[in-house]
Structure formats: structure tokens, C-alpha cells
Amino acid sequence: MPKILLVEDNEMNRDMLSRRLERKGHHVLIAIDGQQGVTMAHSHEPDLILMDMSLPVLDGWSATRQLKAAPETCSIPILALTAHAMAGDHEKCVEAGCDDYDTKPVEFARLLGKIQALLGKGAST
Template structure:
């Protein structure tokens, strides 16, 4: 069962997304800010991270840079989840180290396709 680290500060988004992921057979670990997300990435070794970019304490861009600069976590794929959907926002997320990008409100089936694609890519030799 793949383990997803969901880093999301909005309780409603966190609850809705985690329940839907669990129903799809994924294990979900939750962090509510960037600092906690980094700590859980190290402690839990998730298969994939869903990273809200607008987080308290440490934003998603900074948390992503730290995770990608840390040898123990640098290969974990990260999907940016953000309401920032302006021109250049996708590039900003990818430049920070995210492997993919999705906009809020979340279209669950599209996000699930992105998760599956990255998990398959990670499982390949």
C-alpha cells in the first residue's frame, strides 16, 4: 500500500482529500505546516508527497527545496497543490523541486492519475 504524505493546512481540504485517498487504497500521513511536513518526510519515508504551497511556519516552496536538498528525501516525488494558477506559478513550483503540479479546487481523478504516474515511475528500476 503506497504511503502518501499530505501537507495541507486547510482542515476541510485535508479531511476531504485524505478520506478519498484512503478509499482508493492509499495510506495517508498528514502534516499541517511545512516544518512538520519535512519532519514527517524524514520519519515516514513516504512514497509521494502532496504539498500545499501556501503553508504556515514554512511555505511549500521552501519545504520542497529542503526535502529535495536532503539525501534521505530527495527522491520522493512531490506534487504541488495550489490555488496559485496564474501564468508562471507552475514553473515556480517545478523550479522549487516539485515533480508535478495541480490546481485547487482539486479535480480528484486528475490528481489520482498524476499520483499513479509518479508512483509507477518511482517503482521502475
């Protein structure tokens, strides 16, 4: 069962995404801010991280940079989830180290496809 760390400060988004992902057979861990996300990634070694970019304490860009800079977490795929859908936001997420990007509100079928693609990449490397 793939382990996904969901780093999301919005309670409704956390609840909706975690329930739907669990129904699809994923084990979901939850962090409510970027610093907690970094800490949990180190201690739980998830297969994938869904990272909101606008987070309290430590934003998603900074959390992603920290995770990608650390040898023990650098290979964990990170999928940015953001309401930022302006020109250049995708590039900003990629520059921070995100492996993929999806916009909010979440279109679950599209997100699931991206998750499966990233989990497949990790399994083959």
C-alpha cells in the same frame, strides 16, 4: 499500500483528500504546515508527498527545496497542490523541486492520475 504524506493546512481539504485517497487504497499521513511536513517526510519516508504551497511556518516552496536538497528525501516525488494558477506558478513549483503540479480546487480524477503516474515512476527507478 502506497504511503502518501499530505501537507495541507486547510482542515476541509485535508479531510476530503485523505478520505478519498484512503478509499483508493493509499495510506495517508497528514502534516499541517511545511516544517511538520519536512520532519514527517524524514521520519516516515512516504512514497509520495502532496504539498500545498501556501503553508504556515514554512511555505511549500521552502519545504520542497529542503526535501529535495536532503539525500534521504530527494527521491520522494512531490506533487504541488496550489490555488496559485497564475502564469508562471507551474514553473515556480518545478523550480522549487516539485515533480508535478495540480491546482485547487482539486479535480480528484485528474489528481489521482498524476499520483499514479508519479508512483509508477518511483517504482521503476
